[in-house]
Amino acid sequence: MRDRGVEVAIxxxxxxxxxxxxxxxxxxxxxxxxxxxxxATVLNALPLQDALEKAGTDTRVQSxxxxxxxxxxxxxxxxxxxxxxxxxxxxxxxxxxxFFTTDTAAALRAADIHAEIILxxxxxxxxxxxxxxxxxxxxxxxxxxxHMEAIERRLRVMDSTALALCMDNGMxxxxxxxxxxxxxxxxxxxxxxxxxxRT
Numbered sequence: 001m002r003d004r005g006v007e008v009a010i011x012x013x014x015x016x017x018x019x020x021x022x023x024x025x026x027x028x029x030x031x032x033x034x035x036x037x038x039x040a041t042v043l044n045a046l047p048l049q050d051a052l053e054k055a056g057t058d059t060r061v062q063s064x065x066x067x068x069x070x071x072x073x074x075x076x077x078x079x080x081x082x083x084x085x086x087x088x089x090x091x092x093x094x095x096x097x098x099f100f101t102t103d104t105a106a107a108l109r110a111a112d113i114h115a116e117i118i119l120x121x122x123x124x125x126x127x128x129x130x131x132x133x134x135x136x137x138x139x140x141x142x143x144x145x146x147h148m149e150a151i152e153r154r155l156r157v158m159d160s161t162a163l164a165l166c167m168d169n170g171m172x173x174x175x176x177x178x179x180x181x182x183x184x185x186x187x188x189x190x191x192x193x194x195x196x197x198r199t
Contacts, residue, residue: 001188002057007083009113011091011106012048014040034098038065041102045092046070058087064096064105076112083113103158107165118171119187120158121178127195128157128175144196157197166197173197 001008017040042063049059060082063071071092072078082089094105110118128150131139142155147167150157157163157175166173176183176194186193 001184002086002088004188006188007086009079009083009089009091009109009115010048011102011109012041012044013102014038014044017043031098034094034100035065038092038094038096041094042067042071042092045090049090052088058085059090060087061090061092064091064093067093074109079109080113101159101162103162104165107158107162107169107171110171111165111169115171118166118173119184120173120175121184122175122194124177124179126177128155128197130155132156142195143192144198147197147199150197157195163197167199170199172199 014037042061042065045061045063049061052059060079061071062074062079064074066073074091074093074096079089079091091105091109094100094102095108106118106120109115125133126141128142128145129139130142130153133139145155145157147163149155151160151163151167157173158166165171174187174194174196176187183193
């Protein structure tokens with residue numbers, strides 16, 4: 001994507017780390033658990049940065065939580081300048097606030113840096129379905145849907161706060177299967193892949 005001149009920012013989640021800890025966190029204060037999840041996103045951002053730089057891509061990690069020894073603080077103008085210089089910016093720490101998911105962080109950062117679209121990678125599904133395809137074999141694949149339809153039908157595209165933020169800012173989403181390594185390249189080339197969610 002960078003070789004094609006596309007500016008790339010990545011919001012990392014931490015489901016791989018935090019979901020495994022959820023059982024141990026039963027009964028914990030919600031805000032404490034959310035801060036643990038935000039710190040886990042930093043743990044994911046650093047190896048991603050290392051892998052990208054080993055592949056020859058200049059990167060910067062910006063964190064919504066103050067952790068200056070390993071990441072820059074999130075500063076909007078600095079992030080935009082990094083993008084203009086061809087660096088990949090990795091956003092860690094979620095929004096920096098409990099009760100908000102990394103979906104909301106993605107919607108917020110995308111609006112903040114004037115992104116054209118959010119590419120939302122999913123595990124093992126081609127895009128958005130009318131129901132969970134793992135549970136309902138009759139679930140229908142939806143190649144295109146509006147933000148409002150997704151909210152009203154309670155489709156699990158992203159959380160409702162993030163969807164509303166995308167809708168309010170006219171931010172389209174392209175939900176696709178990350179298991180196919182060609183999908184991002186195809187999307188950037190203008191091919192229809194997965195589900196397009198737009199206002």
